[in-house]
Structures are given as structure tokens and as C-alpha cells.
Amino acid sequence: MKTTQLLNIFAPESTPAGAIVDLSVLVLSVTAVIFLVVAGLLVYALVKFRATSATMDREPAQVYGSTQIELAWTVVPVLIVVVLFAATARVIHAIQDAPQPPAAVEVTVIGHQFWWEYRYPNFGVVTANELHIPVSDPSRPRPTFLKLLSADTDHSFWIPQLAGKTDLIPNRVNALWMDPRRPGVFLGQCAQFCGLQHAKMLQRVSVDTPGEFEEWIRAQREPAAEDQSTSSGRRIFETTACINCHTVRGTAATGRFGPDLTHLMSRVTIASGAAENTPENLRVWLKDPDAIKPGSLMPAMKLSDVELDALVRYMQSLR
Amino acid sequence: MSSDVMAISSARIDEPTWPETLHAWVTTVDHKRIGLLYILFALLFLAVAGVEALVIRIQLMYPHNDFVSPQVFNRMFTMHGTTMIFFFAMPILFGFGNYLVPLMIGARDMAFPRLNAFSFWLSALSGLLLYFSFLGGSGLYGAGSAPDVGWWAYAPLTAQAFSPGSSADYWTIAVLVSGFGSIGTAVNLIATILCMRCPGMTLGRMPLLAWLYLTMSGLALIGITPLSAAQLMLLVDRYLGGHFFDTQAGGSATLWMHFFWIFGHPEVYILVLPAFAFMSEIIPVFSRKPIFGYPVMVAATVCIAFVSMSVWAHHMFTIGMNSYANSFFAITTMAVGVPTGIKIFNWLGTMWGGHIQFKTPMLFAIAFLFQFLIAGLTGIMQAAAPFDWQLSLSYFVVAHFHYVIVGGILFALFGAFYYWYPKVTGRLMSERLGRLHFWLFVLGFHLTFDVMHVPGLLGMPRRIYTYEPGRGWDTLNLLVSIGAFIQAVGLLVFVANLILSYWKGTRAGKDPWDAWTLEWSVSSPPPAYNFATVPVVASRRPLWDLKHPEDPDSLYE
Numbered sequence: 001m002k003t004t005q006l007l008n009i010f011a012p013e014s015t016p017a018g019a020i021v022d023l024s025v026l027v028l029s030v031t032a033v034i035f036l037v038v039a040g041l042l043v044y045a046l047v048k049f050r051a052t053s054a055t056m057d058r059e060p061a062q063v064y065g066s067t068q069i070e071l072a073w074t075v076v077p078v079l080i081v082v083v084l085f086a087a088t089a090r091v092i093h094a095i096q097d098a099p100q101p102p103a104a105v106e107v108t109v110i111g112h113q114f115w116w117e118y119r120y121p122n123f124g125v126v127t128a129n130e131l132h133i134p135v136s137d138p139s140r141p142r143p144t145f146l147k148l149l150s151a152d153t154d155h156s157f158w159i160p161q162l163a164g165k166t167d168l169i170p171n172r173v174n175a176l177w178m179d180p181r182r183p184g185v186f187l188g189q190c191a192q193f194c195g196l197q198h199a200k201m202l203q204r205v206s207v208d209t210p211g212e213f214e215e216w217i218r219a220q221r222e223p224a225a226e227d228q229s230t231s232s233g234r235r236i237f238e239t240t241a242c243i244n245c246h247t248v249r250g251t252a253a254t255g256r257f258g259p260d261l262t263h264l265m266s267r268v269t270i271a272s273g274a275a276e277n278t279p280e281n282l283r284v285w286l287k288d289p290d291a292i293k294p295g296s297l298m299p300a301m302k303l304s305d306v307e308l309d310a311l312v313r314y315m316q317s318l319r
Numbered sequence: 320m321s322s323d324v325m326a327i328s329s330a331r332i333d334e335p336t337w338p339e340t341l342h343a344w345v346t347t348v349d350h351k352r353i354g355l356l357y358i359l360f361a362l363l364f365l366a367v368a369g370v371e372a373l374v375i376r377i378q379l380m381y382p383h384n385d386f387v388s389p390q391v392f393n394r395m396f397t398m399h400g401t402t403m404i405f406f407f408a409m410p411i412l413f414g415f416g417n418y419l420v421p422l423m424i425g426a427r428d429m430a431f432p433r434l435n436a437f438s439f440w441l442s443a444l445s446g447l448l449l450y451f452s453f454l455g456g457s458g459l460y461g462a463g464s465a466p467d468v469g470w471w472a473y474a475p476l477t478a479q480a481f482s483p484g485s486s487a488d489y490w491t492i493a494v495l496v497s498g499f500g501s502i503g504t505a506v507n508l509i510a511t512i513l514c515m516r517c518p519g520m521t522l523g524r525m526p527l528l529a530w531l532y533l534t535m536s537g538l539a540l541i542g543i544t545p546l547s548a549a550q551l552m553l554l555v556d557r558y559l560g561g562h563f564f565d566t567q568a569g570g571s572a573t574l575w576m577h578f579f580w581i582f583g584h585p586e587v588y589i590l591v592l593p594a595f596a597f598m599s600e601i602i603p604v605f606s607r608k609p610i611f612g613y614p615v616m617v618a619a620t621v622c623i624a625f626v627s628m629s630v631w632a633h634h635m636f637t638i639g640m641n642s643y644a645n646s647f648f649a650i651t652t653m654a655v656g657v658p659t660g661i662k663i664f665n666w667l668g669t670m671w672g673g674h675i676q677f678k679t680p681m682l683f684a685i686a687f688l689f690q691f692l693i694a695g696l697t698g699i700m701q702a703a704a705p706f707d708w709q710l711s712l713s714y715f716v717v718a719h720f721h722y723v724i725v726g727g728i729l730f731a732l733f734g735a736f737y738y739w740y741p742k743v744t745g746r747l748m749s750e751r752l753g754r755l756h757f758w759l760f761v762l763g764f765h766l767t768f769d770v771m772h773v774p775g776l777l778g779m780p781r782r783i784y785t786y787e788p789g790r791g792w793d794t795l796n797l798l799v800s801i802g803a804f805i806q807a808v809g810l811l812v813f814v815a816n817l818i819l820s821y822w823k824g825t826r827a828g829k830d831p832w833d834a835w836t837l838e839w840s841v842s843s844p845p846p847a848y849n850f851a852t853v854p855v856v857a858s859r860r861p862l863w864d865l866k867h868p869e870d871p872d873s874l875y876e
Contacts, residue, residue, distance in 0.1 A: 006791045007778030009709040020705045027703045031696040034660075038692055041667055046685065049606070051674040059867075060674050064875060065612035073664045074657070081653045088653075088703045089646045095705060096642040113481075148639070153476045154572060156637060156712055160778040164708020167638045169573060170475060170566035174639035187790070191712040191780040192637075193469050195476060196389050199783035273787075295389060 007160045007187055013207075014136075014162040014178045015143075016095045023091045030080060095164075098177060105133060105144045111155030111168035111190070114197035114296055115259050115272040125220040126247070128259030129272045130204045134213040136179035142210075143179035156192035159205050165191050180207040189273070196295030202273025216266075223250025224262045225319050233314025240301050248318065258298060265319040271296065283312050348432035349847060350417050353439050355743070357414025360443045361407050362814075367450075368402035371395045373807060376800035382788040392784035393467035394486075398449075400470030401490060404586070405497050406446040408728065412593040413442075413504045415735060416532045418743065420508060422838035422845060423526045425517025425854045430510035438503030445496035452489030466490035469782060471583065472553075474564030474575035479557050488557065495550045498543045505536035505543075512536075517837075519856040523617075524876070526836050526859070527610060530617050531596035534624045535589050541628065542585030549578035573638060580631040588627040591723065592620065594731035595662060598684055601734050602666050604834045605681035606673030609860060609872070612665045619658035619665075626655040636707045645704045652702035656695060663692055678832075679753030683734035686761055690726030694719060697772070715775025721768050725806075733760070733813065740817070741831045745843040746824030752816040756809050763805030770798045835860035 012018040049060075109131075110117040119126050133144040148157055150168040158165035162178040180186070190201035208216060237243065238252050245258035253261075264270075267277055274293045275281040285292050287308055288300040303311065335343070344352060374395050378386045387395065417435065421428055429435050449466075456464040466486045468476050477487045512533045516525055553575075555561035562568040564575045603610045610616060629651040636645060666688060675681065697719040701707040710716055733756070741747045774792045786792050830839040837854055838845070839862055858864050858872035 004789050004791055009776055009778065016705075017709075020709055023703055024700070024706045024709075027700050027706060031699055035692065035696055038663065038667070039689060042670075042685075042688055042692075045667060045670045046675060049670060049673050049675050051607070051676045055674040059607050060672055062609055062870075062872075062875075063611065063668075063672060064609055065615070065668075069668070070612050070615050070661075070665075074661060077657045077660050081650070081657060084699070084703060085646075085650045085653055088649050088705065091703075091705045092642045092645050092649070096645070153481055154473055156780075158712070158778070158780065160709060164705060165637050165712060166708070169638060171569065171571065172573065172639065188778065189780060189783075189787075193393075193473070193476070193782040195481060196393065196467075199389065199785050202787070 005185075005187060009160045011161055013182055013184070013186070014180045016163040016178060017161055019091050019094055020164055023087055026087050027084060030084060034080075100145045100177070101141060101143065103140070103142045104177070105142065106147070107131065107133070107144055108147045108149065109157060109168065111148070111150040111152075111157075111194070111201075113152050113195050114190075114201040114293070116201070116203060117151075117259065120217070123217050123221065125217060126249075126260045127220055127263065128267075129202075129269065130206060130267045132206045132208055132213060132216045133178070133180065134210055135183050135207050136181065138179075138181070141179055143177050146176045146178075148174040148176060153194045154192045155190045155194050155201065157188075157203070158191040159186050159188035159203060161186050162205065167192050180205075183207050183209050183212070197274075197293050200272060200274040200293050200296075202269070204269065204273060219266065220263055222263075224248045225317055226250075227317040230310070230314040230317045233310035233312070233317075236303070236307050236311050237314055240303070241299075242301075245298070261315070261318055263318060264315055265317075279312055279316060282315055283308055286311055286315075346436075348428075348436045350421050350429045350432065350435060351743075351845065351847075353435050354414045354416075354418030356439055357410045357417060357442070360446065361411035361414060364402050364406040364410070364446055365810075368399050368407055369807060369810065371399040371402070373803060375399065376803040378784060379786070379796045380800045381797070382786050382793055384785060387784075389784040390464075390467065393782075394465040396782055397466050397469050397490070401449065401466070401494065402446070403724070404470065404590075405494055406442070406449065408590050408724070409497070409501055410439075410442050410446075411732065412535075412590065413438075413501070415597070415732075415739075416508055416535075416593060417504070419739065419838060420511060420529055420532055421515070422742075422841070422849055423836050424512065424515065424520060424529055425837050425850060425856065426511060426515040427849045427853075429507045430515055431507050434503050435507050438500040438507070441500030441503065442497050445493045445500065448496065449489055449493035452486055452493075456486035456489055457484045471579055472575075473579075474553070474556075474570070474572045475566045477553060477557070478565055478567075480567065488554070491550045491553055495547055498547050501539050502543055505539035508532050508536040509540075517850075517854050517856060523614075524856060524859050527599035527613065527616055527620075528596040528836075530620055531592045531599070534620050535592040538585045538589050538592070538624050538627070542582050542589065544582075545578045546582035549575060549582075552578075573635075576635050576638065577632070580634045581628075583634060584631040585624075585627050587720075587723070588623060590728055592623075594687070594728040595620070597731045597735040597738070598666060598687055600834075600836065601680045601684045601738050602669050604738075604832050605676045605678060605684070606670045607676070608669055608673040609835075609863075610665065611668030611671070613859060616662060616665055619661045622658040623655060626651060626658070630655055633702060633704075633707070636704045637711050649702055649704045653699060656699050656702070659695055663688065663695070678737075679748070679750055679757065680734045680738035680832075682754070682757045683730045683737065686757070687727055687730045687734065690722060690730060690764075694722035694727055697722065710775060712780055713775035714779045714781055715772050717781050718768050718771035718775060721771070726764055726768065730760075730764075733757075736813075736817070738832070739838075740820065741824075741827030742838055742843050742845070744821055744824070745827055746820055747827045747831055748816050748820040748824060752812055752819070756812040756816060759809035759812060760806055763802045763807075763809055765802070766805060767799045767802030770795055770802070774799075830862070833866075835863040835866075837861060840865075 012021050106122055108119040116129050118131050134142055136142045148168045150170040155168040156165045166174050166176040184207055186205040188203040243253035243255055245255040247254050247260045249262040270277045271293050289296045289298040378384050378392055452465045512529050552563040556563055556565050562570040564570045566572050632648040633652045701710050737748050774795050777791050779792050827843050858876055860872045864871035
């Protein structure tokens with residue numbers, strides 16, 4: 001995570017993001033020409049018509065206007081608007097009204113303060129914060145269609161290289177789709193101010209090859225791994241308030257308020273990207289979440305060092 | 320004028336004591352004094368909101384910086400935006416309008432002097448109420464302080480569940496009350512402009528400044544009421560069991576957005592029209608030509624006002640409206656760019672063939688033209704809704720609107736200060752300090768706001784108290800922050816100029832710029848009654864007619 005990875009909106013890897021770039025090229029070209037012409041004329045006027053000692057004693061010709069010129073510089077902008085709007089409306093419809101093909105992967109995204117819940121209704125998978133979607137081959141498209149919901153305040157889903165952003169608004173269902181063209185990891189974060197830790201509601205999208213995606217789905221569908229050596233940690237998990245908020249499938253933990261932890265170790269980060277998923281960070285987080293993400297809604301449970309060690313070992317068994 | 324001389328020589332008044340002076344200012348109903356009170360209060364709030372901006376920029380100089388906590392940061396951007404819009408920009412523009420409109424239309428005061436004073440005090444005291452939130456915001460439930468919900472206060476973040484304490488209420492009530500002050504001044508300006516023009520000054524002969532303030536006031540009357548309504552509904556939600564915006568109970572978050580932006584978009588035109596007014600007075604005088612195309616400038620102004628009421632949901636392109644709604648708001652937004660662009664061309668046409676004088680007011684006007692052009696073009700980019708699905712809610716849009724408000728409106732205000740300061744005080748501001756202020760501010764402004772577009776294009780959202788390293792945002796944010804400090808220094812030079820020139824500035828006389836509108840026909844500062852005899856005009860430039868009796872405007876209009 002130390003190398004630079006640009007989230008460049010001009011480096012699209014998906015059809016909607018690409019359509020936006022194509023439109024932006026037209027818009028930027030038109031605005032660039034307008035700028036060069038008008039700014040050029042301004043500079044010219046400033047140089048050519050500056051007052052000098054020769055012009056000191058008289059006023060210039062007092063011109064009040066010119067109907068022809070004013071007509072021209074009304075008609076031309078109107079024509080520019082017509083052209084820009086035609087291009088814009090086409091792209092709006094192409095992206096928003098694109099039909100969902102039968103092969104599409106469906107994901108329901110639920111925004112929370114301050115994490116992302118991902119549910120795959122057709123696969124029976126529930127996970128959090130790190131999204132896995134398959135790469136889409138243009139000859140046999142397999143886009144991902146996302147349904148966007150919110151459990152509390154407004155949020156916004158923005159992975160710049162894959163699509164424009166769409167908000168997650170409580171009491172409303174929004175939609176977004178993307179068809180990534182190459183495997184890789186794409187980053188983003190919540191773009192609509194949602195409260196104290198809006199800045200740390202980070203997103204990580206893993207675009208997998210078909211084989212990788214099938215494997216990931218298969219592993220995510222499994223209930224939690226059984227590991228007798230972590231039973232003391234599991235007992236702490238199940239008798240402290242953890243199970244009120246978190247789900248670990250196959251156990252007594254069925255809480256829905258916080259992220260699903262069944263396969264916590266399959267994630268690269270914790271706290272929605274606020275820290276790398278290492279044992280050290282896990283321990284800091286479990287001891288006091290405010291140390292990593294002050295204002296996150298997970299309370300510190302005042303566990304002793306022994307309890308923390310056991311709990312971390314249990315978390316690490318949730319592969 | 321002989322009557323002025325008689326009035327002065329026969330006066331033998333003892334100097335007032337300072338309590339008497341203070342009392343006179345606090346109880347004044349004179350439009351000139353109220354205008355100055357507005358401007359003074361606005362400059363104080365500018366300083367406070369400017370410090371808030373510097374706190375934001377220090378925090379964002381480096382990724383994972385901990386100059387302030389997330390709680391404080393969120394309050395800083397909320398208070399910065401709220402203060403700048405409602406307690407700096409609106410009051411200072413109303414202040415200039417208050418001072419200038421009666422003088423420029425040949426009137427002795429505003430139509431309703433006491434409403435005028437009342438409106439000012441509502442604005443000033445509601446500003447103090449907003450800042451009292453730092454002390455009183457925790458209310459009965461704790462976890463408060465200044466509001467931290469952004470200056471749009473989106474629902475349901477403002478519901479009791481997500482904003483306990485009273486901080487959201489301080490935002491709601493302070494802005495609500497200041498809205499009443501704005502409505503009062505808007506009513507006053509409309510009545511004054513429509514009813515109190517001097518003989519001969521038809522609507523087609525009044526200065527463009529008057530047209531722009533008339534239009535702006537109309538927009539204020541129409542635009543502020545939805546915000547006030549929404550704020551009352553929010554108070555009902557928070558305290559009286561209402562569920563307008565309470566999504567947990569079936570209320571609507573998007574309802575707040577529509578109400579807010581139906582206000583919010585006309586609001587930015589309320590802010591920019593007076594800036595256009597200043598430019599339309601300054602550019603002709605320093606080009607030595609009349610404004611090019613006065614009738615079209617008026618038509619464009621009115622057109623802007625009407626169209627601006629149909630564009631509001633371009634602030635909501637990402638909320639999931641259907642493609643027809645998005646297309647509608649895309650075309651109206653592009654359409655409003657046409658009359659706005661026309662104004663730039665008319666200013667260019669005014670300069671064309673002129674004898675341009677690069678005095679300080681004109682320097683700021685020239686910078687305004689370049690910067691407003693760029694700001695308008697980045698606006699057109701965002702009107703293309705799919706492009707806005709990337710640009711919205713990122714630092715690109717923060718750069719865009721600061722380009723309009725700082726690069727456009729604030730630069731126009733600086734020009735207005737340098738232009739009318741001699742009329743108000745009788746002394747010219749220092750040209751040397753003016754140039755220093757200008758170049759510092761141009762440097763700082765461009766360093767901050769040109770660079771700021773780039774993090775937006777690289778995926779940096781707005782309203783984040785910190786950001787991740789390794790996304791290419793680090794150096795860019797550092798440069799943006801450095802520019803902010805350069806602007807702060809420029810602002811200090813400006814304030815120093817305001818103060819020093821009051822005592823040391825060259826005496827200005829009535830008409831230091833050889834201008835053509837009525838305010839330059841009275842002494843500097845004007846007498847309390849403005850005009851000893853009510854002027855009679857026959858054209859748009861009455862002083863040009865007086866100075867050029869062989870070639871008056873009235874022959875050509």
C-alpha cells in the first residue's frame with residue numbers, strides 16, 4: 001500500500017467510465033477553444049487599447065453597441081449548447097438506461113456510518129468493505145449491477161476508474177453498473193459527507209478473473225472456519241457484546257449492525273480501509289477502535305491483554 | 320454648489336463625544352451608514368471564516384495530519400461555508416447596494432430606512448448567534464458545539480439521531496433569521512429602485528448597478544423562502560415530532576435537497592449579480608467608453624435570473640434521478656451559460672477601442688474577467704451530467720465554486736472597494752499597496768485554486784478531514800495550502816491599505832476617476848442628505864452630458 005496508485009478519472013477501465021471520458025473530451029475541447037478565443041481577445045484588447053500619453057487628452061469613440069455583433073455572439077453560444085446537450089443526453093441515456101443482461105452479477109450495497117455492506121443475493125454471500133466483481137469480456141459481457149441503499153445517512157459510491165459516482169440515500173434505491181475490462185484492484189471512497197468518519201469510509205474493489213471470482217464466491221459462502229485452538233477467543237467474542245453487532249456465519253453471532261466477520265482474514269484492510277489487516281492493527285482496533293478511527297460506532301470493550309490476545313487469535317482464524 | 324458652502328459656513332457644532340457617536344451609528348437609519356455597518360461586519364466575518372479556511376488547509380497539508388481532530392475539522396468546513404455565504408458575502412453585497420443605490424439613482428435614502436436598519440441588525444445578530452454555538456451547542460444532550468453538518472445541512476444527518484445537542488439548531492436558526500434580514504433589504508432595494516428614481520431616470524436610463532441589484536433582490540425574495548420553509552420543517556422534525564426528512568420514519572432525504580438547492584442555486588446568482596454590477600460600472604470608466612450593449616446587458620440579467628431558477632438539481636446529478644430529469648437540468652444549466660457568457664463579451668466590447676487605464680480597480684476587473692471566464696467554463700463541464708458524475712462531490716467542484724466566489728465575486732468586490740472608497744471617505748487608497756495586494760492575491764489565488772482542480776480529477780472527495788497517501792494528492796494539497804497563506808497576506812495588505820488610506824490617502828474630491836454616474840456629482844464623503852437639489856437626468860451618463868455638452872449621450876440613446 002506504499003506505492004502510488006492514481007484514481008485518475010481519465011484512465012477508465014469500464015464502459016460507463018469510458019463513455020464519460022469520451023464525453024469529457026468533447027466538452028474539454030469546446031471549452032478550451034472558447035477559452036483561447038475569449039482570453040486571446042482579452043489579452044489583445046488590453047495591449048492594443050491601453051491608454052498611453054498620446055491618448056491622454058481625448059476620449060475614444062463612444063460606441064454604444066452593435067446589433068450584428070451581439071446577435072452573432074448570442075447565436076454561436078446557443079449552437080454550442082445544442083451540440084453539447086445532444087452529446088450529453090446520449091451519454092446520460094446510454095449509462096442510466098442500459099438494460100441489465102441476464103449474466104450480470106447482482107450486488108446490493110448498503111452504506112453505513114462508516115463502512116460498506118455488500119450482499120450478493122444470487123450467491124448467498126454477505127461481506128463488507130472490499131468488493132469482488134468479475135472482469136467483463138466485451139464479447140461475452142458480465143457486468144456487475146449494483147443496488148445502492150443506506151442504513152442511516154447519505155453516502156456515495158465512487159470508484160473513479162470504473163464509473164461515475166452515485167449516492168446511497170436512505171429510503172431510496174439507486175442503481176449503478178460497471179463492466180471492468182481488466183483484472184486489478186481499484187480504489188475509491190465515500191464521496192458524500194456522512195458524519196465524523198466520512199474520510200475513512202474507504203473502498204477497495206477487486207476485479208477478479210472468472211476463475212478467481214468463482215473461487216472467492218465459493219470461499220465466502222462457507223461458514224466460519226472451525227479452529228479448536230482459538231476457542232477461548234471465540235468464547236470471548238460470543239459472551240462480550242460482539243455478537244450484537246457482528247455476524248460470524250455458523251456460530252451464534254448473527255448481529256447485523258456491524259460488518260460480517262465470517263471471512264475477515266480474506267480482507268486486506270480493516271475498519272473500511274482505515275488500517276491494514278495485520279495482527280498488530282487488529283489488536284489496536286479491538287482494544288480501542290477510536291485509536292484508529294475516532295468516532296467509529298464500535299465501542300471499546302475494556303478487555304484485558306490476555307483476552308485481547310485470545311480474541312485476535314480467533315479473528316485470525318476467520319479465513 | 321452654493322447651498323453646500325452656506326450649509327458648511329453656518330454650522331458651528333461641538334464635536335460629539337464618543338458615546339454620542341456610537342449611539343448615532345447604532346441607531347442610524349441612514350443608508351450610507353447602514354451600508355458601512357454591513358461592510359464592517361462582513362469584513363469581520365471574512366476574517367473569522369478566513370481563519371477557518373486556514374485551519375482546514377493546515378490540516379490538509381499532509382496526509383494523515385493531526386493538526387485538528389475530525390470533530391473540529393468538520394465544524395471548520397461547516398462554519399467556513401456558512402459564514403462566508405451568509406455572513407460575509409450576502410451582507411457585504413447588501414452593504415454596497417445600500418450605500419450606492421440611492422446615490423446612483425438620485426434619491427436621498429432607501430424607501431424604508433427603519434426596515435433597512437432592522438434588516439442589518441437581524442443579519443449581524445444572527446451571525447453572532449451562529450458563533451455562540453461554540454459555547455452553547457452542546458445543549459441538554461451533550462456532544463455539540465458549532466454545527467458540523469456542512470453548510471447544506473443535508474438530511475438525515477441533521478436529525479436528532481445523528482446530530483444530538485443543539486449545534487444543528489444554531490445553524491438552522493441563525494441562517495433562518497439572517498434570511499429575514501436579506502428579505503427585508505431585498506424589499507427595500509426593489510421599492511427604492513422602482514419608486515425613488517430621480518426625474519428623467521427611466522428604467523432604461525438607470526445605471527446597470529441598479530438593474531443588477533433590482534434583479535438580485537427579486538431573486539432573493541423568491542429564493543430565500545424555500546430555505547426558510549425547509550428550516551422550519553427541520554425544526555418541526557427535530558422538536559415537534561415531524562418526519563419530513565426523517566428517513567427512519569419514511570421521510571425523504573431528497574426533499575431537503577430539492578428545497579435547499581431551489582434556494583442554493585439562485586443564491587449563487589444573488590451573490591454574482593452585484594459582482595457583475597461593480598464590473599459594469601468600473602470597466603466603462605477605466606476604458607473611457609460607455610458599457611457596450613446596455614439593453615442586452617439588462618435583458619441578459621433578467622434572463623439569467625429566470626433561467627437560474629430552473630437549474631437547481633444540477634447540484635443533485637448523483638442522487639439517482641432518472642435520465643429525463645438529469646437531461647432537463649443539464650440543458651437548463653448549459654442554457655444559463657449563454658446570457659452569462661454574453662455579459663463577458665459585452666465587457667470585452669466595452670474595453671475594445673477604449674483607452675484602458677490600469678488603475679487598481681481596473682486591475683481587479685481584468686483579473687475578474689479571466690477568472691470568471693474560467694469559472695464559467697468549468698461550470699459548463701459540470702453541466703454535462705455524466706462528466707459531473709465524476710466531478711461532483713470532489714475537489715474539482717470545490718475549485719470551481721471558489722473560482723467563482725473568490726476569483727469572480729471577491730475580486731469584483733476588491734475592485735469596488737478601490738473604486739468607491741474615495742467617495743465614502745474622501746481619500747484615495749494607495750495605488751502602490753493596491754498593486755501589492757493585487758499581485759499577492761493573484762499569485763495566491765491561482766496557486767490554490769488552479770491546482771485544486773487536479774486532486775478532484777484524481778478522485779479526492781470533499782469534506783474529508785484527512786486523506787490517504789499514495790494517491791498523488793500529497794504535493795497538490797501542500798501547494799493549495801501555501802497559496803491560501805499567500806492570499807491571507809494579500810488580505811492583510813488590503814486591510815492595511817483601508818486603514819492607512821483613511822488618514823494618509825490623497826484627498827479625492829468629488830470625482831477622482833472622471834466618471835459619469837450621479838454618485839460622483841456629490842462631495843466625498845456625500846452629505847447626509849446626498850443631494851441638495853434632486854438631480855434631473857436625460858441619459859444613462861448624466862455627468863458625461865454635463866462634461867460634454869456638445870456631445871451628450873442623450874442624442875444617441
